[in-house]
Amino acid sequence: MKDTRVSSIGERALISVLSKIFKAPDGEEKGDEGILIGAGSDDCAVLDLKGEDCLVVTTDMLHRTTDFPEGMTPWQMGWMSAAVNLSDVAAMGAEPTGLVMAIGMPADTEIAFVEELAKGMQACAEFCGTAIIGGDLDTHAELTITGTALGRVKKSQLLLRRGARPGDLVCVTGYTGSAGAALEALQSKKPVSETVLKALFEPVPRTKEARQLASSGAVTSMMDTSDGLAMSLYDLSRQSRVGFRIREDALPILREVREFASSPEELTELALYTGGDFELLITIDPEKLKKVQNICNLTVIGECTKYEAGIVLESPECELTIIAQRGYQQLKA
Template structure:
């Protein structure tokens, strides 16, 4: 048997192995590598959250994106992790490798996109690095702080809690499918994919409520996120098909209900928040138009399943968007 290659290792398994090597003995590190959407560092009476993400032209930026949208996306993937923690964004570092033959105007537009996304999230780009690279590569590092609220964590879901999501599901996946199949859609249809919105305001509200028991973002797809939460909290999930807030874009391009469900469950890029709430407290949040209750937390042994309109209990597969076709995130 030959030497094990990275391409043959599942992304999450690869990350687990590297995290096992890295570790952390620093008492100021509350949450270290690989354990949540962000690392958490204790700074005096507050907590600092930090996350980083690397994007590449060939694998992460679909054809048709403008330079400004590329910059926006590079910032948004990081701020979405900050949102998932319920933290207040306080800055973004950006290290960019530019192809030497890229026009300056395009590089400037990428910077404007990062600036605009940071501004939308209530902060700014505070520094970084530039270099020459064969392929456009952008690594963002976002910072946030607890700002007096209890941070949201992936761990903490309890049997009987209700499962909720913000916004709608599958819009980015529908846009990508339309793009790849050369469907006749307008620029507004593609915005869900090209200009994802980090749910900073929603994350802050959820953290301030004190009622959320676990949370993460859905950038890798609802199904994959459910499995990640299940593993971290040692629980299972029962999701109701009839309750899923499927994006109108999905309904426009899907040929049948099975295709709609596939996009809602397994396509990534939505940047919504998936979270669990104590059932006795959910009424306090029900007035918020941005959330939908889609299921409930069950015992770990029951796995992650979907209750269909015919009351069938079907297993939800552990699949979604994975970076390891070309890159990974720790």
Template sequence: MKITQVSEMGERPLVGLLSGMFNNGSNANLVIGPGNDDCAVLDVSKDEYLVVTTDMLHRKTDFPLQMTPWQIGWMSAAVNLSDVASMGARPTGMLMAIGMSPDTPVSFVEEIARGMSDCAKACGTTVVGGDIDTHDELTITGTALGMTKKSRLLKRKGAKVGDKVCVTGFAGSAGAALHAIEKGLDIPESFLNTLLEPYPRITEGQELALSGAVTCMMDTSDGLAMSLHDLADINGVGFRIYESMLPVHEDLGNYVTSDPDEQTDFALYTGGDFELLFTVSPDKLEEARAACNLSIIGEVVEQTVGIRIERKEGTDLSINRKGYLQLGS
């Protein structure tokens, strides 16, 4: 049956379709084109690359009702800056476009802008421009720019069998916080803010790039499992992950669920953490550890092994390709 609607196709296949059309063009400055990494990469000088990314967010699907306007602004900037972080780049500016209904209070928009600005400043840059327009639903599109030394660019491609698989921060915290909101669970504000105020790993990304230890990297905004599948596809490898090594925040067990299976599902299959997932050459683990706090969660294996998780009780299961997706997929 022929697919005629985007809801039938899903986000990733549609991105692949459109990227194929855009990549047919000729651009002498283009190093990494549409759909191939967290950012597009342009050759703009002798020593540095420009990285560029954009993301669109909507009131109904991306901003929980509990979010303040300031948090909406912060989130809108953070999702883009996280992509810059995953390339090991330093942010150099942001463009932010806001579509809103005509009856939106000016104070509401001011707080959104303040959140955007605060997030950008926290990551060492500023909002340099953008656009505003009327729209039926609050819609925000951000574009982040960054620069990196050519020798320090980190890409999704580069993982080798034997590399260690690492992540920053905790896995599943944002998804667990969203679950708690939906179920009316009482959780600490600090844990709730892992969802509402994600902090882009800009410093960690640059330090990891400087270390020379990382072979590939991306962010985990769509979830750990989905990110593992993305890296497996582009690198032609498999992954073996160890449940006992997954960094799960203690508040997840204290306030959301004490069931180990549910905790693992949160860690693997929920998005919104905006942490970094990366592979490290085993002989350079010390350099990576010196660059940032990290958790080793597994290793790169042959593609024939697949993407698997070794449970604490010894069972070995496949990690499914699922996580946060849009467009009805």
């Protein structure tokens, strides 16, 4: 008998099912003129502001038991709740313009806990040049936070998951695998540096870097890596219809993470298949690389290929292996 539960298909497949119901119009189709990008295809929906700008909108839900690891402070929970939304705004190349946060909590929650939660949210918002502009409070069986972030960007600078072309360079900001190593350390009770722990507890939305990247004119596509580098590569591949050849020895991995990994296989697992880093995955016109090299900590990790070539990892010995389509997914059993 076919398994009909959502756990049998996971988050991405369910999004695809729901997007067909919502019938989100695409900017290239004759849909509602006010909606440039609808549900399902990108990090944010995009609304036409009838001038040279557009509005990007995203929402994300976090739960105490599934999204906040043991050891997080209320301030860090608040920071993360804002960061996951602001990272989506960054992925579109947009300037954040506000956050609306809804908090559901048990009735016996301490007031001091909620105050620290709010301070963390506001700190992250201020770091990204915006603020909490409203929200809602309610009782709930467990702490549940739903954020909605708004951003503004010129239509000519809007960055999408589609747009990459064979020959473009593949880059990432920051480091990969740090949050995954932190989570593994917590679960296995192994010691790890504060730097690595912060990657998990206090992810930094790349909003400032994203604005500069968008205005450079060098970026052909972009998204964030919150669900892991491998999963993000597949998402970008589907939308842009390109393949990727990623160089294993080019992956930017913190020294502490390299030392933490017990084997080369575990290091590859951390770098490719664990989520929570909230970095930007970017494709760049190779002729315009100089325009972005000094914007931020940006590493070229490979290049775009023909879609039929798939997504592969090239070892230092030039051996190719297929990068699997897996990473962090909600709802998956």
